[in-house]
Amino acid sequence: MDNKIINKMNNDQLIIAGKAFSSRLFTGTGKFNDQATMVAALQASNSELVTMALKRIDMQSKEDDILAPLIKNGMNLLPNTSGARNAKEAVFAAQLAREALQTNWVKLEIHPDPKYLLPDPIETLKAAETLANLGFVVLPYVHADPVLCKHLESAGCAAVMPLGAPIGSNKGIKTAEFLEIIIEQANVPVIVDAGLGAPSHAALAMEMGADAVLVNTAMAVAGDPVAMSRAFAKAVEAGREAYLAGLGGQSQVAVASSPLTAFLEAG
Amino acid sequence: MWKSKVKINVNEQPIELDEQANIEQLLTFLDSPLKGSAIAVNQKIISRSEWANYKLQENDQVSLFQAIAGG
Numbered sequence: 191m192d193n194k195i196i197n198k199m200n201n202d203q204l205i206i207a208g209k210a211f212s213s214r215l216f217t218g219t220g221k222f223n224d225q226a227t228m229v230a231a232l233q234a235s236n237s238e239l240v241t242m243a244l245k246r247i248d249m250q251s252k253e254d255d256i257l258a259p260l261i262k263n264g265m266n267l268l269p270n271t272s273g274a275r276n277a278k279e280a281v282f283a284a285q286l287a288r289e290a291l292q293t294n295w296v297k298l299e300i301h302p303d304p305k306y307l308l309p310d311p312i313e314t315l316k317a318a319e320t321l322a323n324l325g326f327v328v329l330p331y332v333h334a335d336p337v338l339c340k341h342l343e344s345a346g347c348a349a350v351m352p353l354g355a356p357i358g359s360n361k362g363i364k365t366a367e368f369l370e371i372i373i374e375q376a377n378v379p380v381i382v383d384a385g386l387g388a389p390s391h392a393a394l395a396m397e398m399g400a401d402a403v404l405v406n407t408a409m410a411v412a413g414d415p416v417a418m419s420r421a422f423a424k425a426v427e428a429g430r431e432a433y434l435a436g437l438g439g440q441s442q443v444a445v446a447s448s449p450l451t452a453f454l455e456a457g
Numbered sequence: 458m459w460k461s462k463v464k465i466n467v468n469e470q471p472i473e474l475d476e477q478a479n480i481e482q483l484l485t486f487l488d489s490p491l492k493g494s495a496i497a498v499n500q501k502i503i504s505r506s507e508w509a510n511y512k513l514q515e516n517d518q519v520s521l522f523q524a525i526a527g528g
Contacts, residue, residue, distance in 0.1 A: 228526070243524070256493075257493040282502075407528065
């Protein structure tokens with residue numbers, strides 16, 4: 191391998207709002223069968239940033255203490271605003287999360303429709319402006335809409351998180367053409383979030399030049415979540431390395447890889 | 458000595474506390490972890506740094522939130 195690429199990979203850090211990440215695989219904590227599996231899977235993923243949610247607790251049933259093992263393993267927490275149906279609720283949720291987790295980072299997600307969980311662009315932009323003004327590091331979950339992503343960047347978001355496919359659908363990257371435009375135009379990191387169902391999907395996002403991906407369901411519901419998380423980690427690294435190496439161009443017709451001519455003439 | 462009580466609601470559940478009880482004491486009483494929790498009283502978020510001094514009043518509507526798993 192070219193030494194330049196090795197150097198690039200070794201010094202390849204993702205910086206979001208001044209914080210450096212060595213791993214470009216972000217993860218979620220939802221849907222794992224049990225906490226031990228979750229922690230083992232997150233460790234196998236090498237992820238340095240994990241999302242979590244906030245809930246108004248039911249006084250009749252106790253929630254697991256999910257926080258302690260994550261903090262113990264040195265993971266940075268990214269609370270989300272899941273459950274918020276509009277900008278006002280999302281801002282309230284972000285402020286609660288800041289108190290609960292003592293971080294001003296927030297994954298802003300507003301998806302009022304429970305069937306497709308598609309993000310509401312108007313409410314998301316409104317909330318992003320308010321939260322950025324309040325000093326939050328805002329990472330908004332949005333549709334792969336290049337114009338919206340530029341608006342969010344102008345609003346002061348630290349990154350954008352366009353979707354590949356609906357949350358938890360495992361369908362992969364259905365928005366490739368638009369993700370490419372977003373990546374080309376963005377001045378903030380682009381994190382492809384939602385819908386990545388297989389390591390190959392994550393590798394594709396990274397080959398396209400995404401700065402990071404966020405994966406949750408595909409790991410949590412895999413036959414072996416720990417092995418799947420390791421596979422995602424490898425795919426993200428491979429995709430990133432391919433991007434840095436520079437992919438060859440495509441051609442409609444064959445381009446011979448072997449010099450056939452000299453052999454034919456010899457006969 | 459007889460202590461007077463205040464009645465409050467926590468996530469719609471009625472709870473009786475000693476008068477002058479603060480939010481930290483409420484969380485201890487509920488056996489709820491201090492870490493990963495957030496509190497709003499009458500829809501207003503109370504910052505963690507105020508918990509020890511924030512005295513709960515009769516009829517306060519307390520909302521208690523906790524960090525849970527999520528993507």
